[in-house]
Amino acid sequence: MDRVQLLLVGLPIFLFCSDLVNLFTPPPAKPAAAHHHHHQQKPSASLLQTPSDPSFIPDPVVDGAGYGTTIEIKFCASCSYRGTAVTMKKMLETSFPGIHVILQNYPPALPKRLLSKLVPVVQFGTIIMITAGDQIFPRLGMAQPAWLLKLRANKFGAIASTWLFGNFAQSFLQSSGAFEVYSNGELVFSKLMEQRFPSEFELRELIGNRLPESQFGKNLGKVWS
Numbered sequence: 001m002d003r004v005q006l007l008l009v010g011l012p013i014f015l016f017c018s019d020l021v022n023l024f025t026p027p028p029a030k031p032a033a034a035h036h037h038h039h040q041q042k043p044s045a046s047l048l049q050t051p052s053d054p055s056f057i058p059d060p061v062v063d064g065a066g067y068g069t070t071i072e073i074k075f076c077a078s079c080s081y082r083g084t085a086v087t088m089k090k091m092l093e094t095s096f097p098g099i100h101v102i103l104q105n106y107p108p109a110l111p112k113r114l115l116s117k118l119v120p121v122v123q124f125g126t127i128i129m130i131t132a133g134d135q136i137f138p139r140l141g142m143a144q145p146a147w148l149l150k151l152r153a154n155k156f157g158a159i160a161s162t163w164l165f166g167n168f169a170q171s172f173l174q175s176s177g178a179f180e181v182y183s184n185g186e187l188v189f190s191k192l193m194e195q196r197f198p199s200e201f202e203l204r205e206l207i208g209n210r211l212p213e214s215q216f217g218k219n220l221g222k223v224w225s
Contacts, residue, residue: 067098069211072182074106078174084197085179091200092207099207106178116173123166126151130158183210 071092075081082103089101107113129136130151137144144152151158179191181203188206189198198206 069096069099069207070184071099071101071207072104072180072185073101074104074178074180074182076176076178077105078171079177081179088181088198088200088203091204095204096207096211106176106180108174108176112173116170119166119170119173123162126162127159130155130162181206183207186210 073085073088075085085103089103092099092101108116129148133144133148133152137148177192179189179197180187181189181198183206188210189203191197
């Protein structure tokens with residue numbers, strides 16, 4: 001085989017091996033918890049001070065319109081939705097101080113994930129058949145199939161097409177197309193159901209309506225009406 005064929009064969013093999021390594025490599029172990037030695041701590045200066053002291057500084061109070069609320073934005077990472085998710089996260093954190101926004105990947109269904117792992121195997125096998133099918137089948141005592149002879153008639157085009165179509169199929173199988181927003185575990189907006197992204201104003205209103213304990217949530221409808 002010439003250098004071009006070696007490159008076209010070696011690159012899928014390398015990517016396939018890297019997929020296998022990532023698939024079967026266990027997640028890194030969590031660092032061991034550090035042993036905390038109990039030392040007697042000195043009382044802070046603020047505890048020794050009294051409100052009548054001129055230098056008394058009260059401890060800050062953590063509070064805000066979104067304090068105690070956790071928002072989960074689960075999006076399709078392979079669909080380039082991260083930019084939209086980060087924009088929504090910043091908007092919510094600015095609109096509702098104290099809110100906790102978590103960004104997570106929304107994986108596709110299990111059958112699609114399994115099929116996406118088979119695509120590199122099919123790519124690798126097809127490229128091997130195109131480049132070395134004339135040696136493999138005779139050794140097995142079999143005649144080359146007609147479809148393989150047609151592919152071998154234009155090796156470079158067949159290998160390139162196999163590579164491109166395989167990558168397209170793998171990208172499709174790895175995408176979920178999701179942009180789901182949850183407020184304290186409750187689904188607030190679903191792109192899978194609405195078939196669209198929420199606007200910033202819409203998402204701000206949906207989240208704000210679920211903050212009944214805050215004054216912002218109580219008067220939200222009056223302010224925006």
